[in-house]
Amino acid sequence: MSLSSRDSLETAIGARAAGADHARGDLAADIDDLRTQGWLAACLPRDAGGSGWGTDADGTQNALDALRTIGRANLSVARLFEGHMNAAKLVTLYADEQLRHETFSAVRGGALLGVWGADDPSEPLTLDAASNRLRGAKRFTSGLGLVNHAIVSVAGEDGPQLLVVATDDDQRSDASVWQMGGMRATRSGRYDFDGFVVEPHQKLGRPGDYLREPFFEGGIWRYCAAHLGAAEALYRAMRTELVARGRAGDPHQQRRLVDAAISTETARLWVTRAARAVEADRAQPETAALSLLARDVTERSCRIVMENVEQALGMGAHIAGSPVERIGRDLSLFLCQAAPDAKRARAAQTLITIDCELEFL
Numbered sequence: 001m002s003l004s005s006r007d008s009l010e011t012a013i014g015a016r017a018a019g020a021d022h023a024r025g026d027l028a029a030d031i032d033d034l035r036t037q038g039w040l041a042a043c044l045p046r047d048a049g050g051s052g053w054g055t056d057a058d059g060t061q062n063a064l065d066a067l068r069t070i071g072r073a074n075l076s077v078a079r080l081f082e083g084h085m086n087a088a089k090l091v092t093l094y095a096d097e098q099l100r101h102e103t104f105s106a107v108r109g110g111a112l113l114g115v116w117g118a119d120d121p122s123e124p125l126t127l128d129a130a131s132n133r134l135r136g137a138k139r140f141t142s143g144l145g146l147v148n149h150a151i152v153s154v155a156g157e158d159g160p161q162l163l164v165v166a167t168d169d170d171q172r173s174d175a176s177v178w179q180m181g182g183m184r185a186t187r188s189g190r191y192d193f194d195g196f197v198v199e200p201h202q203k204l205g206r207p208g209d210y211l212r213e214p215f216f217e218g219g220i221w222r223y224c225a226a227h228l229g230a231a232e233a234l235y236r237a238m239r240t241e242l243v244a245r246g247r248a249g250d251p252h253q254q255r256r257l258v259d260a261a262i263s264t265e266t267a268r269l270w271v272t273r274a275a276r277a278v279e280a281d282r283a284q285p286e287t288a289a290l291s292l293l294a295r296d297v298t299e300r301s302c303r304i305v306m307e308n309v310e311q312a313l314g315m316g317a318h319i320a321g322s323p324v325e326r327i328g329r330d331l332s333l334f335l336c337q338a339a340p341d342a343k344r345a346r347a348a349q350t351l352i353t354i355d356c357e358l359e360f361l
């Protein structure tokens with residue numbers, strides 16, 4: 001990844017972030033930039049024409065830096081890019097030749113991928129084996145109108161079956177149900193799959209593959225990297241503002257600066273450690289615990305940064321639509337992802353089971 005491409009993308013996406021911060025916010029220009037700079041194709045493995053970001057072990061650092069960079073610029077765009085990287089990884093791991101060829105050709109042609117796992121509780125997605133038709137809907141479908149192909153899960157006795165499906169039918173999309181204070185432009189609404197016919201070759205892997213470790217929970221380092229980017233942006237904004245106001249020499253403010261700096265760096269070290277361990281060739285299932293722990297550290301670090309920034313800037317941190325206010329709003333919502341108590345419990349279970357120090361995991 002060239003530094004100039006990284007910096008210019010961060011500047012361009014960051015400059016549009018405030019304008020997109022509403023329910024009809026349009027991230028098309030941002031996704032176009034990622035496309036033309038080659039960042040969507042970079043998530044493909046090298047042997048498929050990509051740079052292995054998130055798919056090859058030696059692409060891990062670039063993947064992490066890309067997610068952080070976009071997270072600093074606009075967390076909503078980072079959410080979509082993370083879904084794309086996650087989907088490319090799942091196809092790399094589990095697709096047969098035909099599905100891999102079709103999906104990766106689409107990405108080389110500019111397609112944006114997503115992973116839509118959350119069922120609409122009133123109408124969970126099911127696949128009728130006789131007719132090959134889907135029933136039900138997905139919710140929290142980030143990227144409505146922009147994601148061209150999504151990986152969706154269908155529950156089954158032997159575990160969830162993944163499918164790769166086209167998602168560009170506006171009639172099936174409903175972004176109006178996404179009424180959140182933050183991450184507004186992700187348009188994470190609802191997509192109705194009722195009657196959608198699935199061809200056999202659209203099945204991605206076997207039932208239960210989705211939950212295989214260290215890739216399932218292990219993969220959450222990706223959204224932690226996006227969270228980290230937002231925390232870094234808040235820290236930078238605090239430092240700039242304190243210097244500009246002539247308050248950076250005040251000992252109370254210096255304590256806040258130090259606490260926030262330590263928190264962002266702690267999260268960066270943990271996320272890097274988790275990403276490298278999980279994405280290493282032949283990584284063992286237990287390494288997923290490092291991502292689960294990194295998630296806990298990242299959430300705590302982000303909350304420390306948000307609290308210190310708010311106290312450091314006072315009312316200035318609450319000016320509606322200002323970068324600090326918007327990023328804080330986006331980050332506190334994105335930190336909800338997903339089921340944090342269950343993730344901590346899973347990490348604890350590994351800690352109880354393994355017979356070694358974390359250092360050797």
Ligand SMILES: Cc1cc2nc3c(=O)[nH]c(=O)nc-3n(C[C@H](O)[C@H](O)[C@H](O)COP(=O)(O)OP(=O)(O)OC[C@H]3O[C@@H](n4cnc5c(N)ncnc54)[C@H](O)[C@@H]3O)c2cc1C
Binds near residue numbers: 083141142
């Ligand atoms: C910005 C954003 C984008 C998203 N995009 C996508 C997407 O593209 N695709 C997708 O599939 N999903 C997406 N999601 C959804 C996400 O993966 C989770 O499904 C969602 O964050 C869970 O929402 P919740 O906080 O309401 O969950 P809840 O499960 O209600 O969690 C709230 C709290 O309750 C706790 N809790 C959970 N279950 C229990 C229980 N049984 N008993 C007691 N406590 C419990 C949790 O640990 C947590 O502390 C997105 C979420 C966000 C915030």
